[in-house]
Amino acid sequence: MSALFAIAWRSAWNRRFTLVLTVLSIALSAVLLLGVERIRTQLRDSFSSAVSGTDLIVGARTGSTQLLLYAVFRIGAATNNMSWRSVQALSAHEGVDWVVPLSLGDSHRGFAVLATTPDYFAHFHYGDRQPLTLREGKPFDALFDAVLGAEVAERLGYRVGQRITLAHGTGELTVAEHADKPFTVVGILARTGTPIDRTVHIGLQAMEAIHLDWRGGAPMPGLRVPAAELGGVDLTPKSVTAALVGLKNRAAVFGVQRWVSTYTGEPLMAVLPGVALDELWGVIGVGENALLAMSALVALVSLAGLVAVVLAGLDQRRRELAVLRAAGAGLRHVMALLAIEGALVTLAGVLLGAAMAALGIALLAPWLQARFGLTLTLSAPTANEGLLVVSLLVAGWLASLLPALRAYRLSLADGLSPRL
Amino acid sequence: MPAWRGPSDVAVSSVLAIEALRFGWPGAASPCIDIERLDVVAGETVFLHGPSGCGKSTLLSLMAGVLVADAGRVALLGHDWAALSGAARDRCRVAHVGYIFQQFNLLPYLSVLDNVLLPCRFSPRRRAQASQEGSPLTQAEALLDGMGLEPSLWRRPAMKLSVGQQQRVAAARALIGRPELVIADEPTSALDEAHRDAFLDVLLDACAAHRSALVFVSHDRRLAARFQRELRLPAINRAALTIEAGYPA
Numbered sequence: 001m002s003a004l005f006a007i008a009w010r011s012a013w014n015r016r017f018t019l020v021l022t023v024l025s026i027a028l029s030a031v032l033l034l035g036v037e038r039i040r041t042q043l044r045d046s047f048s049s050a051v052s053g054t055d056l057i058v059g060a061r062t063g064s065t066q067l068l069l070y071a072v073f074r075i076g077a078a079t080n081n082m083s084w085r086s087v088q089a090l091s092a093h094e095g096v097d098w099v100v101p102l103s104l105g106d107s108h109r110g111f112a113v114l115a116t117t118p119d120y121f122a123h124f125h126y127g128d129r130q131p132l133t134l135r136e137g138k139p140f141d142a143l144f145d146a147v148l149g150a151e152v153a154e155r156l157g158y159r160v161g162q163r164i165t166l167a168h169g170t171g172e173l174t175v176a177e178h179a180d181k182p183f184t185v186v187g188i189l190a191r192t193g194t195p196i197d198r199t200v201h202i203g204l205q206a207m208e209a210i211h212l213d214w215r216g217g218a219p220m221p222g223l224r225v226p227a228a229e230l231g232g233v234d235l236t237p238k239s240v241t242a243a244l245v246g247l248k249n250r251a252a253v254f255g256v257q258r259w260v261s262t263y264t265g266e267p268l269m270a271v272l273p274g275v276a277l278d279e280l281w282g283v284i285g286v287g288e289n290a291l292l293a294m295s296a297l298v299a300l301v302s303l304a305g306l307v308a309v310v311l312a313g314l315d316q317r318r319r320e321l322a323v324l325r326a327a328g329a330g331l332r333h334v335m336a337l338l339a340i341e342g343a344l345v346t347l348a349g350v351l352l353g354a355a356m357a358a359l360g361i362a363l364l365a366p367w368l369q370a371r372f373g374l375t376l377t378l379s380a381p382t383a384n385e386g387l388l389v390v391s392l393l394v395a396g397w398l399a400s401l402l403p404a405l406r407a408y409r410l411s412l413a414d415g416l417s418p419r420l
Numbered sequence: 421m422p423a424w425r426g427p428s429d430v431a432v433s434s435v436l437a438i439e440a441l442r443f444g445w446p447g448a449a450s451p452c453i454d455i456e457r458l459d460v461v462a463g464e465t466v467f468l469h470g471p472s473g474c475g476k477s478t479l480l481s482l483m484a485g486v487l488v489a490d491a492g493r494v495a496l497l498g499h500d501w502a503a504l505s506g507a508a509r510d511r512c513r514v515a516h517v518g519y520i521f522q523q524f525n526l527l528p529y530l531s532v533l534d535n536v537l538l539p540c541r542f543s544p545r546r547r548a549q550a551s552q553e554g555s556p557l558t559q560a561e562a563l564l565d566g567m568g569l570e571p572s573l574w575r576r577p578a579m580k581l582s583v584g585q586q587q588r589v590a591a592a593r594a595l596i597g598r599p600e601l602v603i604a605d606e607p608t609s610a611l612d613e614a615h616r617d618a619f620l621d622v623l624l625d626a627c628a629a630h631r632s633a634l635v636f637v638s639h640d641r642r643l644a645a646r647f648q649r650e651l652r653l654p655a656i657n658r659a660a661l662t663i664e665a666g667y668p669a
Contacts, residue, residue: 003541007530014529319524326521327535327593328514328542330507 004333008340011320015313022309023349026396029295029302030353031360033388036295038361038376040288041384046375047281050194051244051273053125055253058082058090058260059242061267065283068276071102071242073195074112078104081239086265090243093259095252098123101240103207106166106178111152113166113200115207115237121147123246126194136160137187140203143235146183147201150191158185166200166210178210193375205235245270299392303399310342310403314410321411334411335404342400350392354381433497435600435633436460436483440492442659443482451490453478454659458651462600465627465634467644470653476637479653480603483635484517485509497600514543518594518632520604525590528579532569535578536560536593546597556596563592566629567622584615591623595630602627604636608643620646 012019051057051072059067060080069075084101091099100123103115121132121139137160140147148158158164162185168176183202191197212233247253253272260270321334329337358378365376381389438458444451452475460466470476481487482494485501486509494501496516501509518539526535540547540556550556564574567588573581578589587607594602604623608616624646627634636647644650 007527007541010529011527320527323521323525323527324538326519326525327527327538328546329538330510330514330542332507332510333542 004336005340007324008337008344011337012341012344018309018313019345022306022345023352025302025305026346026349026392027353027356029299030350030389030392031357032295032298033392034354034357034385035360036291037382037385037388038357040292041382042376043288044281046193047284048277049127050277051125052127053123053129053246054244054273055247055250056245056256056260056270057242057273057276058245058268058270061269064269064271064276065280067242067269067271068273068280070104071244072273074104074114074199078241081241082243082268083239083266084237086263086268087240087243089263089265090245090260093256095247095249095256096245097248098246100124100244101204101237102242102244103204103237103240105241106168106207106210108152108164108166108200109156111149111198111200112195113202113207115202115204115240117204120201120244124196124244126192126196130192132192132196133190134187135190137185139187140201140206141186142184143203143206143209144181144183145186145203145206147187147189148185149189149197149199149201151197152200153185153188158188160185160188164200166202181210204237204240208235208237209233299395303395306342306345306396307399307402310338310400311406314403314407317407318410321407325411331408331411335408338404338407339397339401342404343397346393346396346400349396350389353392354389433462434459434495435462435464435497436635437495437498438483438493439495441482441489441494442491443478443487443489444659445478451659453482453657455479455492455656456658458656460601460633460635463628463631463633464649465624465647466636467647467650468635468637468653469639469641469644469650470657472639474653475657475659476653477605479657480605480635480637483601484519484603485513511543514539515545516600518596518599518602520587520590520594520602520607522606523583523587523610525593526578526581526586528577530578532564532574532576532578532581532589533557533560535589536564536596538593539599540597543597546599548597550597560592560596563595563626564589566626567592568618583610584619587611587619588622591619591626595626595632598630599632602632602634604634606637606639608638608640616640616643 057067057071059071060078060082062079066076067078070078087099087101090096098119100116100120104112106113106115118139118141121134125131134147135150137147146164152158163182164185165182166178168178183206189196189201245256247256257270257272260268324334324337325331361376361378365378368376436459438455440457441453441455442451443453468476468479478487482489482501483496485494485496485504488494488502488509496512499512501512504512526532527538530538537556537560540550547556550559553559553562561571561574565571569585569588569592573585578586581589587610590607591604594604607623608619611619620643623634626632634647636643
């Protein structure tokens, strides 16, 4: 058998240029399959790690997915706010440990602005109950202080001390700027791999202050409150977008949820982040599966390519196979030769693909993080990835048996003298 | 394969015995081979000739057990090919038969020596026989030397050799491990006159030295004098007579 291996190797080396193309096409499909799988799982991870340690998210009555989308992912907008009175009532509930109100709606150069209380930095957790940490600076303290998410600072090149102005509304193109009340960056958060990285954090009072002289989304002509005259003004907000709630005892979560939904002051709802995340993932999962199905199709196509290349090459190898037969190789040797070659080519392709995928992840991770906020980490292959690699190997090898079968039939028909 | 040892030990024995052989290609109306009797004994050299299409290659395939007779018997060393399974025929062929084509006999990516050693890789019997003079490698070198190939060529890739040199390597490969029968299918047709005579010299010498029977097919009747026996295939192939009658030359 080792003699056959040597011959298979020498023969393959002799046709290395064609075979390299085959190996590359298998490698590419392996890269695609492994890459999609890695992105898929890490997307899911970073998705489910967006919020943790929060027992309930409370907001005006809407869909639970929608509430989660704008409160946690800064996607979309609230149709209604919840009043400050409701926030106070919620804080007074006996089961509630802490309430962190959130106010959204403004932006800075495309990044969402989140107005909240300093408690946010103490209570908000992400991932596996990890707290927010400051990479540099401190939490906001003075009225016009701002704390930036890691990506905001990185993309815009901001340091502590930078003066920024906020824009009214969200989106890159904003017409109305709060240019009269600039903020100072006092802190920059460490990277979390969650939407926090793309958020500018300010105090609730500051949010109120920049909108004092605004009505209906535009500055009121003639009504201007300069920053210097804010000293005596009451900056307690009238309403907020949503609130994160921590309970003293998690077992009380359904009781508090019921209390919120039956609250008489205004129509409110409370969602459990985990449940809402699962619901949301159910929607996204469809696209995820489509992606996986597509890469499986690509793998299938490249395996078909492998079969086609080997089959096409077989006609040119009739002479070689006949010489082998004349020199004493049996039909089983001829088949084994092609099966060995198929196995080697598939193995080389899949290994190359796995290496390329690892290299790609290592090289592209910073760019993906910066561009799409997608955290990819280079880690040991997961069970799923192992399964993909093995099934690719098996499928590739089985596909290479097809040419082996044809070689068998050709050899049988040709005997020792190939008709060319 | 113990069954194959006995007959080859007999001093003058039949290497190849054909009796009442009939063979036709599937779908053909009449058989293309119909031979009453043909025997080749150990060490005998047979020159087989005939016009194109008279069934020479088919007969060689039947002798080598690549094709199996429809009727009658083709026996190598007393054993009928038809009685063996496909895999057993493969094993038996490599153990007892050396084969030389018209041209392109070698695997271009292997060295000259590796090409010669191929039968020893596939057949334990050929390996064992070749080892009687030391090792398969020493016999391969001796054969190549006998074929007049310089030692400097032995480790070169086979594709670097001229056609004449390649045919000598093929002859060395056919002879390594002393197969009882060497079948050569027009091995000189791609060679010029000088190379053809030189090739024939070394081939006949080597066959004599190894006591291998040789069945040599060629168009070129001028070579016939060098062989112990000359056979005109149409003369012994009754099927060919009808073909010749049906198709004017």
